[in-house]
Amino acid sequence: MKFRIKEWIRRYAWAEVISTIFTFLSGWASSGITKNSVAIAYAGTIGAAAGFYGFIFIRDIYNSYLKHEPETIRVKILLVARCLRNMGFEFGLAELLDFVVVRPFCLLSGPVILKNYFWGILAGKTIADIIFFTISILMFEIRKKHFHWF
Numbered sequence: 244m245k246f247r248i249k250e251w252i253r254r255y256a257w258a259e260v261i262s263t264i265f266t267f268l269s270g271w272a273s274s275g276i277t278k279n280s281v282a283i284a285y286a287g288t289i290g291a292a293a294g295f296y297g298f299i300f301i302r303d304i305y306n307s308y309l310k311h312e313p314e315t316i317r318v319k320i321l322l323v324a325r326c327l328r329n330m331g332f333e334f335g336l337a338e339l340l341d342f343v344v345v346r347p348f349c350l351l352s353g354p355v356i357l358k359n360y361f362w363g364i365l366a367g368k369t370i371a372d373i374i375f376f377t378i379s380i381l382m383f384e385i386r387k388k389h390f391h392w393f
Contacts, residue, residue, distance in 0.1 A: 247384075251376075251380055251383075254383070255376065255379075257298060257302075258294075258295045258296075258298040258299050258302075259295065259372070261294040261295065261297070261298045262291045262292075262294040262295035262298075263291075263294075263368065264294060265290035265291055265293055265294030265295075266287045266288075266290050266291040266294070266350075266364065266368055267287075267290075267364065268290060269286045269287055269289060269290025269291075269293075270283050270284075270286055270287035270290065270350070270364060272286070273286035273287075280351055280354075280355075281347070281351060283350075284346075284347045284350040284351040285347055287346075287350045287364065287368075288341075288342055288346045288347050288350065291346065291368070292338070292342065296330065296334070299330060300326060300327075300330065303326045303329070303330070304322065304323060304326055307322045307325070307326060308322065328390070329386060329390060332382060332385075332386050332390065333379060333382045333383045333386050334379055334382070335382075336378055336382065337374075337375045337376075337378035337379040337382065338375075340374070340375075340378070341371060341374070341375045345371050345374050345375070346367075346368075346371040346375075349366075349367035349368065349370045349371040350364060350367045350368065350371070351367075352367065353365075353366045353367025353368075353370075354367070
């Protein structure tokens with residue numbers, strides 16, 4: 244179990260840091276455009292997803308290219324397709340629930356409950372992350388058993 248926790252931290256930690264930065268930046272930017280808290284919550288959700296998946300995708304593709312040193316466009320396309328398949332399996336269910344219900348609810352209710360934008364967003368993001376990573380880690384472990392990594 245100790246090895247798995249280290250593996251999960253290596254897999255998700257930097258993506259989560261980037262996601263957190265994107266959450267605050269997109270929420271802050273949208274609050275300058277609108278005062279609609281639902282729109283701000285969804286902007287934070289979109290920013291979080293862009294930062295998180297962008298980082299995972301770029302890192303996974305980079306590592307795959309280093310490992311396989313693809314020389315043809317066909318092999319490059321195959322590696323990208325495998326990366327997208329793996330990410331879809333690992334994050335699909337968690338992201339669907341996270342994007343549609345969990346994260347917007349948490350980002351919307353956090354500042355209202357705590358009466359502070361920064362701490363409310365941070366608390367909401369943390370709760371949403373716990374739910375998201377519980378599902379994602381389960382799917383990651385299943386994926387490792389049933390799909391080739393790269």
